[in-house]
Amino acid sequence: MENRCAWVGNEPIYISYHDEEWGVPEYDSRALWEKLILDGFQAGLSWITILKKRDNFRAAFAGFDPDVIAGWGETEVERLLQDAGIVRHRGKIEATIGNARAWQVIEAREGFDTFLWNYVDGKPLRNRFKTMAEVPAQTPLSVQISKDLKKAGFRFCGPTIVYAFMQAVGLVNDHEVGCECHDRVAKLAR
Template identity: 70%
Template sequence: MNPIRCPWCGQDPLYTDYHDTEWGVPEWNSRALWEKLILDGFQAGLAWITILRKREAFRAAFEGFEPLVIASWGEAEVARLLADAGIVRHRGKIEATIGNARAFLAVEEKTAFSDFLWKHVDGRPVQNRFASMAEVPTETAAARALSKELRANGFRFCGPTITYAFMQATGMVNDHLVSCAAHDRCARLAET
């Protein structure tokens, strides 16, 4: 018997696995959070399943999303990435990733990137209790504030819709529908 899931993930096994094991699970690791923010930026204008299917190719192309490595890249690496059919080949998003690596390192000089992000929800996941997808917002005041602070610190491709999707994905907010089997599991994870 299949568990009840949020309807957005459909029946694709890759998507249902992502829904069941990652989406909405609180993430506290700064480097993992940065990777997810970058991938959400690449998603802009695309379906998340497109990024999910290319995630391993992204990881290979971007050297495991190691900010220290990516921050040193220039035009040669941009050209290499623009020729890589395994990823989304968008010059602006690729250049933003390089700049975002530099911004990540600058933030990390002052505070942990995780703390920088999680302070926008007072360090604890917001537990929403939506009954239908129609109730789930595309952005919130917290997402707008996070977007504004990210941009003020040099990040790009991090508008409020992207930051809210990121907050959902990383468990900063629990937007699994209350009927979804993952809702209560993610809520329990937030208590630990």
């Protein structure tokens, strides 16, 4: 691929992530939850740090099965705090357990995927930014989703984290218009 978003750089893991995952519409409830959790762990760090540890996170967090994680307590928190393969932050680990419980409620009520995709009427928002300098850190919609997630019991899901999440899971297409992925990703929407 010749034309990519400027943020990608030359790191192979970033190139792969950009070309194959970022902005691709995700409709699986569990996968959406995993990505939101990972974006929460990224707070204060670079995304590449999380990306390089993603497989370790998946192993440490039972494949990001929220039904398993919802039953965890202090024993698992202590185990995870000893795991050098992940970001060892007590608040983020405890939030993940609470977020699993909050996910269960939304999933049982309407489906976490439906809950999220309803914000965009089931169709990704398609921006037409020419440069990453034009891309906002948050939007009124990410503020609203953040508020609603927090009201539902989620933590580590502020408006900036939520906007990064929206970009990653294709709720919004923020590939630069000159990026070869911009049109390709748009065609993947349901």
